[in-house]
Every structure is written in C-alpha cells, then in structure tokens.
Amino acid sequence: MIQTALLKKQRIFFYSLLGLILATITISLGTGYSSLSYDRLFAAFAGQGTFKEEFVLYSIRLPRILITLLAGMALALAGAILQSITRNDLADPGIIGINSGAGVAIAVFFLYVPVDAGSFVYVLPAVAFAGAMVTALLIYAFSYNKRTGLQPVRLVLIGIGFSMALSGIMIVLISSAEREKVDFIANWLAGNIWGTDWPFILAILPWLLVLIPFTLYKANRLNMLNLSEPVAVGLGVSIERERLVLLMTAVALAAAAVSVTGGIAFIGLMAPHIAKSLVGPRHQMFLPLAILIGGWLLLIADTFGRNLLEPSGIPAGIMAALIGAPYFIFLLLKK
Template identity: 40%
Template sequence: MRNKNSLLLVLGSLSLLTLLVFILSLSLGDQQFNLSDTVRYLLGSGDSSLQFIMGEIRLPRLLVCLLAGASLGMSGVLLQTFSRNPLADSGTLGINAGAGVVITLAISQLEVTDPLYIRYLPFVAMLGGMLTVAVTYLISHQKGQAIRPVKIIISGVTLSAILSSSMIAITGRVNQNKLTYVVSWLAGKITGNNWESLAIAGPVLLLLWFLTYQRAYQLNILSLNDETALGLGLHLKRERLLLLLLASALVAFSLSLAGNIAFIGMLASHISKRFLPNDHRLLFPAAMLLGALIMTIADTITRAFLIGTAIPTGIIISIIGAPYFLYLLWQTQK
C-alpha cells in the first residue's frame, strides 16, 4: 500500500465516492429529484422550483457538511499527532465543550439575529476551544516527561464533563427562544446552512486548510519522539502551540456552522492511518475527504430517511462514532 499508484488509488477513490454521495444527497430530501434533475441543476438549468430547492435549501447545507466534515477530519489528524493517541478528537480533548460554553454564554447575552454577533461568534468559540485544550495539556503533562496519551484523554474527558455541566447551569437562565437555539446546537443540528454564514466561515476555513497543510513537514517530525524532533531542529513548544491554534480554529469554525459534532475527527484520522503511511501530506487530504463523506452521509440519513423525527445530524454521527471509540479504547488497552 506504500507505492505511489496505490496511494493515488486510495485518494482518487475517496474523491470519487465523496462526489457521488454529494450528488446523491442533493437529490434526496422531502422532495426527491432524479439524478438527471440534479445534474441539470449543477449545469445551470432547471425550472424555478428546482433552482430554489437546490440553491437555497440543499446546496448550502451540503456545503456546510463538506466544509465542516473536512475541517473536523483535518483537526482529528492534528490532535492525534499532538496527543499521540488514536482516541484523540475535539470532543475527547474538550474543545467542543470549551467552544460550547463560550457559545452558550454569548447566546445568553447577545441577540441571535444580530449580524455582527454571527460574524464574530466563531472567533470567540475558537478562543474557548483553544483555552480548554491548553488546560487539558497542562493538567496531563509533567515537565521533563514524555506525553502520556491516556492521561491526556482522561483529562480531556473530565474537563469536558465539567464544562458540559456548567452549560446546563447557564441554559437555566436563558429565555425560551435562545434555549431552543442552544439545545439545537448542542445536539448537533446544522445551524449555518445559509449563504450568509458560509460567506463568513467558508473563506476562513479554506485559509486554515492551506496554513495547516503547509505544516505537514513539521508535523511529520513532531510525530517522532521529542528527543528526535529536537535533534532535527524542531521548536517543540512553538509547533505545539501552532498545532493547538490551528486545531482549535478548525473545530470552532466548523462547530459554528454544523453544531456540536463529535467523533468525525477521530474516525477520519484513524481510518486514514489504516490505509496510508504516516505522512501528513497524504493523511490530511484523506482525512478531509473521509470527514466530509461521513458528515454528508449522516446528514442525508436525517434529511431523507428520518423526516419528521427532528433527530439532528450530530446524533447520527454519535451513533456511528461511539461504538468505534469503544472499539479503539478496547484495542488500546489490549
């Protein structure tokens, strides 16, 4: 699986599968269309009804799935490199909970409909996520000793539980309209499925993708033990700080669009490493494609097959991800 043709086959197959699922998902929903109708819309034709449903309802939502899923997949690679643990994810390290507390506080104090608030919410959420994962690292790391992956996971899960409990206390003081928004976000309901939110978060996520991929060489070195990385001239503290900043930013902007989504980073990163060598130049695109694919499939299930149940996308992903997490935990202990 290490030769060039095999690597290209894996990435090419993932790209083709993601494209096919995207087109199929665009066709499914309350009102189903033929694949020919979907292709016709993508080519710029079709009647007004088709144009409205595809252009104003489905396409923005699917673009959120692609952007958020890919970003969470990339963040999963970053966090697993940081912690050296296949169980690491934005949820297990507390980033989701940290961003959630900040978002809940912001919603309780500000107007949800204020355009200025919507514009700057992802940046505030990024700060909350970054602070949380930094605290997790400080709790679990002892000076002069190597990173203990299990200790990081335990610290992250514990801190996440504390922050999640604090969110319940905060929501007790929120009015009903804002409470509905908060609960929807916490359950993983896609909230940024409109062109305005995409126009704000989309360019930032694309920039973060570029900046993260530019660090692939340094991250390959960081994957080695600390002594080797130092011997090769890597500034460990600076690289880890940059890694935390990039991972927190990717997660925060994804969560501002897609709600409280967990497990995608862990799933996408771990599955990528099963089929590809430990080279971030390859792991990043593979994990991004897998993240986008998982997110799109989960959202399609909720839209097309669970109509009227009000089950959010995040619940479907948790149903998929939680058993896989337990399986990895069992394998790690074994």
C-alpha cells in the same frame, strides 16, 4: 523519499474519495422532505427548473451540503493534528472537550451579548475559537508534567472531564434562558446542522483556505512530533513552540466547524485512522485523504439522518456518534 508506488496508491484513493463525495452529493441533492427527481435536478442546475425546484436546490440543499462537507474536513484535520501533537490515537476535538469549550462560548455569546443579525454569522467562529482555545490551553496545562512531558492518556482523561464539566455549565445556561434560545442551544448540543445559508459558508471558508494549506506545509513537523521527544529535539524541532502553533491550528479548525454545525464528535477520531490504514502514518500521504474522508463521513451522517425521520430528521451529530462511539471503544481496547 516517498516511494512512487505509494504516491500512486494515494492518488487512486484520493480520486476514489472525490468520486464517493460527488456521488453522495448527488444522492443528497435529490433526497429529503421535498425530494427532487434527478432529471429535474439537472434542469434546475441549468436554470430551467420551477421556482420551487430552484429554491429547494439553491436555498436549502446545496448550502447545507457544502457546510457539512467543509465542517467534516475541518474536524478531520483538527483530529489528525491533535493525535500527532499529543501522540495519542484517541484524541478528537469532540472527545477531549475542545468542542464543548466552543459551545459554552457560543451559548454565552448568544444569550447575553447583543449583536446585529448580519454580523452574527461572521463573529461566531471567532467566539467559538476563543472558547475552544481557553479550554485547550487548560487541558494542555493540566496534562503536562515537567519531568515526563505531555502525558497522552492523562490528556484524554482530563479532556473528557472538561467535556463533562462544560456540558454541566451548558445545562445551567439553558435552565435560565428563554424558550426560543434554548431550542437553538439544544440543537447545537445535538449536532444539528443549523448554519445552512450561504453566509455561513462565507464565514467558515476563509479559515479552511488558510489553515488547510498551512497544516499540509507543516506535515514534516508533524512527522517529527509523532516521534519521541528526545528524537524530535535531536532533529532540531522546537517542540513546545510547534505544539502550541499546531494546537492553535487544530482549535481554530474545530471551532470554525462547530460554530455552524453544532457539537459533533468522532469525525476527527475516525477520519485520520481510516486514512492511515490506507496509505500509512506519514502526514504528507494521509492528511489529504483524511480531509476528504472527514467531509464524506459527515455528509453521509447528515444525509442519512435527515432522511430517516422526516421532516425534522436525526441530527448529524447523533448519527456520527452512533458510528463513532463503537469505533472509539474498539480503539480504546486495541490500544
């Protein structure tokens, strides 16, 4: 039974985070290389703006903001799932190599598979999922021991090794590619939000509409998997089956996100920890907050990044790493 006071606390944080997201969206809409004054911004929303104002708002700013927000939410939820099923607070799709697996699959697909431009957007998340899933299963297999089960520290170390190896493969692919294709892969590696058109939102949104409710439904199972294996088995949990299903869910969320945003790490690491510090470790309580925090963190990173150096800006992945790397070191020392 969840205490009423804790539920009230969660609601306060939930609505506060929604307010922060709306405030950040408003700031992000009005700032950038082609800035819009806020009185003209609201006029453009009402359909009374000039062609340029409505073009900047609806064709450039708004789709980028929505993509960033959705991707941040997906990465945060993926990180929360991975931390729970591995019982490792340092697990994150970017750190343990899942994003790199998705990246290699995207690079191979982009370089060597001819595909119609119209369907490219919608095929990309599935390609990223396939690459990320193969990587995740290999990491899981190398980290698992028949006698001791899944070893959390071993998983992080093997994941980092896979991430470095896959980065090397990506460099080999880049060295043999054409210039314009190299630019795309380099932007992906830096975590530059590149999927900034409405079709990309339609490509990623179905994944989130299915997987977020499914994960929230599985919150109690995640609570049990966070316990020691003998206790979880005693409670009637089929550990390996639940881990595999939830691993696939985390991989699908991460792959959908990075297929349109590039290789972004640390969002999935930070958001669950911040949420747990607010309302505790119970998944029913912290998962909704982690989702909002992840979206807000990536939105902040992208908003600051594209306004620091105009016109090209700093990729959101680099901005997230500048914040997340010290946090990762702090957690590593603390644990």
